[in-house]
Structures are given as structure tokens and as C-alpha cells.
Amino acid sequence: MLTTLRANAWKYTALALGLGLGFALLMQTLRLAESELETAHTETTLQAERAAAALSALKTSERYRKLGDKHRDEIAQTDTEAQAALALADDGRARALDARNRLQHDLAAYLTQHRAAAQARAAAGQCAPDTRPAELLADLQRRADDRAGELAHVADTARARGIACERAYDSARNMIEAAQNGKAE
Template identity: 75%
Template sequence: MLATLRTNAWKYTAIALGLGLGFALLMQTLRLAEAQMEAAQTETTLQTERATAARMAFTTSERYRTLEGKHRDEIAQNDNDAQAALTAADAGRARAVAARNRLQRDLADYLTQHRAAAQARATAGQCTPDPAPFDLLADLQRRADDRAGELAHIADTARARGLACERAYESAHTMIEAARNAQAQ
């Protein structure tokens, strides 16, 4: 039997080698199938993560776009309010100029009456008052009123612009805080 084994040893060796190679091939095939399944699962996970990231990016983009639109609307409203305040300041200036003109006309009428009365007293032989102090008073009143009107207009427009700037800052600050809160979510 030993002789039979020796003569057939190459056959048994070939069979053992064939079985070993078949087993190795089977193991490699199983590993390949497992790696392909793992790659498919990883690809699916990657696609899911990409889709989730794209949805989150779109949501964030829409949130920022909404914040930007709201900020733009607030700035437009702020500009409209500032223009209305400046228009009101200009209207107030026009009213002040009209009141000043009325006051100057009344003062001019008073001075004319005072001069006429002084002339009447002078023709009657009474002492003549000096009109220079009244002229000085009228000139001082006119210049003070003009300057007060200029300063009031400057103050009104500066206040309107300052409030507009303050509202723009608050709007921008609110938008930045909302963006930070949106980013934290």
C-alpha cells in the first residue's frame, strides 16, 4: 500500500493542492464579496450624508436669504423713515422762516409807526427820540432769529440722520445675531 501511495502521491498532492487552491479561491471570493458589500454600504452612507449635507446647506442658505431680505426691508423702511423725518425738518424750517418773516414785518410796521409818531412829535415841537436803538434792536433780533433757525434746522436734520443710523446699526446687529443663532443650530 505504501507503494500505491508513492505512485499516487503526486495525484494526492495534486488533489490536496487543488483543494487548497480551491479553498483559497473560495476565501478570496468571499472576501471580495464582503468588500464589495462594504463598499456598496459605504457608498450608500456617503450618498445619504451628501444628501443630508445638501439639505442642511439649502436650509441654511434659505435662512440666511430670509435674514438678508428682512434686513434689506428694514434698511429700506429706515431710509423711508429718515426721508420723512428730513422732509418734516424741512417743513418745520419753512414754517419757522414764514413765522420769522411775519415777525420781521410786524417789527418793521412797529418801527414805521414809532418813527411816524416821533416825526409827529418833532413837528409839534417836542423832543425827538433817537431811532438808532430801535434799528439796532431790530437788526439784532433779525440776525438772532436767522441763526436760531439755521441751528434748529441743523439739529433737526442731525437728529433724523442719527436716529436713522442708530436704526440701521440695530437692524444689522439683529441680523448678525440671528445669523449666529442660525449657525449654532
């Protein structure tokens, strides 16, 4: 039997080697199948995460678009209101100029009457009043009225522009806060 065993040793060795290789092949096949399953699961997870990220990016983009549209509308409304306020200031300036012109016309008529009365008194031999102080007063009044009108117009337009600037700043600040807080109003 030992001789038979020695004679067939190469057969038994080949059989054991074949079984070992078959087992190794079976183990490699199982590992490959497990790796393929893990790869498929990872790819599915990656695709789901990409889809979620794309949806989140789309929502964020839409939110920012809405915030930008709202800010642009607020700025347009503020600009319209500012233009109306500036037009109102210009109208006020025009009315003030009309009132100033009427006042200056009335003052010029008064001075003309006063000069004529003074000349009539002088022609009658009476003491004629000096008209220079009245003319100086009229000139000072005209200058003061002109300057007051200019300053009033500057103040009115500065106020209208300041309010528009404040509203634009508030709108931008609100948009930035809303973007940082993650909510679209």
C-alpha cells in the same frame, strides 16, 4: 503499498495543491464579496450624508435669505420714515421762515412808524428820540432769529438721521444675532 504511494505521490500532491488553491480561491471570493458589500454600504451612507448636508444647506440658505429680506424691508421702512421726518423738518423750517418774515415785516413797520413819529416830533420842535438803539435791537433780533432757525433745522435733521441710523444698526444687529442663534424670525 509504499511503492504505490510513492508512485502516486505526485497525484496526491497535485490533489492537495488543487484543494489548497481551491480553498484559497474560495476565501478570496468571500473576501471580495464582503468588500463589495462594505463598499455598497459606504456608498449608500455617503449618499445619505450628502443628501442630508444638501438639505441642511438649503434650509440654512433659505433662513439667511429670509433674514436678509427682513433686514432689507426694515431698512426700507426706516428710510421711508427718515425721509418723512426730514420732510417734516423742512416743513417746520419753512413755517419758521414764514413766521420770521412776518415778524421782521411787523418790526420794520414798527421802526418806520417810530422813525416817522421821531421826525414829526423833531419838526414840531420837541426832543426827538434816538432811533439807532431800536434799529440795532431789530438787527440783533433778526440775526438771532436767523441763527436759531438754522440751528433748529440742523438739530431736527440730525435727530431724524440719528434715529434712522439707530434703527438700521438695531436691525443689522438683530439679523446677525438671529443668524448666529440659528433662527429666522
